[in-house]
Amino acid sequence: MHAWQFDRYGHYSEVLHWVERATPEPGPNQALVRTVAMSLNFPDLLIIQGLYQHKAPLPAVPGVEGVGSVEAVGPGCKFEPGDRVVGFSHSGGTLADYFLVDNHNAWPVPDHVSDADAAALSVTYGTSYFALEHRAHLQPGETLLVLGGAGGVGTAAIQLGRAMGARVIGCASDATKLGICRKAGAQEVINYRSEDLVERVKELTGGRGADVVYDPVGGDAFDLVKRCTAWEGRIVIIGFASGRIPSIECNRLLLKNMAVMGLAWGQYVDRGSPLVGAAQEKLYGMLKDGQISPILYRTLAFADVKQGLAMLEAREVYGKIVVMR
């Protein structure tokens, strides 16, 4: 089969190559999936550099999310050949003609969901759904502040926050991205590059601060939002796209009865949590009802994966990049 492969860790422009490699064989509880659509995610950049929490054994194929039809199954597999499925793999593997999934990290895709939507939905919406519903317990009428609001997980968080009845403030670094935050459903937007984030949040919340902060950015942005989170507020840590892992003084948590919590969606998948499959079904239902709708920045051909990674790296992407095979 053909695949994008790296033999050593490094920058994708140097180490990622289009190669012919052996098609994997499904073992017990596994299915071999013939890829139709894949999505690119920020972690792909980290995985190829060996900087992600999961290191793929070399030579490795990147890509954590893919959609396709089941070609062959191993003993005990929950799928049948011909099933249309979406699969997730922490250590990569989907940017290939075929990829393997296990029973715990793949789900059937209903007919009403397009290949592109299925490829764009699991990681970003799964992450944002778990963050807002399962971790932060976002309530109708609460204010949700979304950092990196035009990004993959950010647009999903804005849409889900609105669907959950919150008042959503989207934050982004330029006018185009602020427009995307509004398109996703944010009632208010803040340019956190040019505006005073703390003052604007206080202004928009009558001095109270945001009840829930969704943070995939970290770094300087986190240093600011910890100063404009409401009494009994919750900050959900999603990632550190800015490149810096921040910290917080515990007295802030005490004095404001605040909580800072992490959310790593892939950990629920790896631990075989039944919540993941239930969330997938819930999200497909919300898609059908028009409550959510993935925003696609580009749909690329399989040969153009490196261009897509360059777009992610340049911070120009809004929503998702989907690759069609």
Ligand SMILES: NC(=O)c1ccc[n+]([C@@H]2O[C@H](COP(=O)([O-])OP(=O)(O)OC[C@H]3O[C@@H](n4cnc5c(N)ncnc54)[C@H](OP(=O)(O)O)[C@@H]3O)[C@@H](O)[C@H]2O)c1
């Ligand atoms: N916890 C989980 O389960 C989980 C799941 C998926 C992703 N993540 C993490 O969440 C983060 C965002 O992922 P994503 O797929 O949404 O990425 P994305 O689409 O590239 O969005 C990231 C956003 O972060 C902002 N940003 C701020 N500083 C940046 C920088 N130096 N470089 C790039 N972007 C920067 C950008 O918005 P502005 O330009 O508007 O600031 C960008 O839109 C990543 O750290 C990723 O690893 C975590």
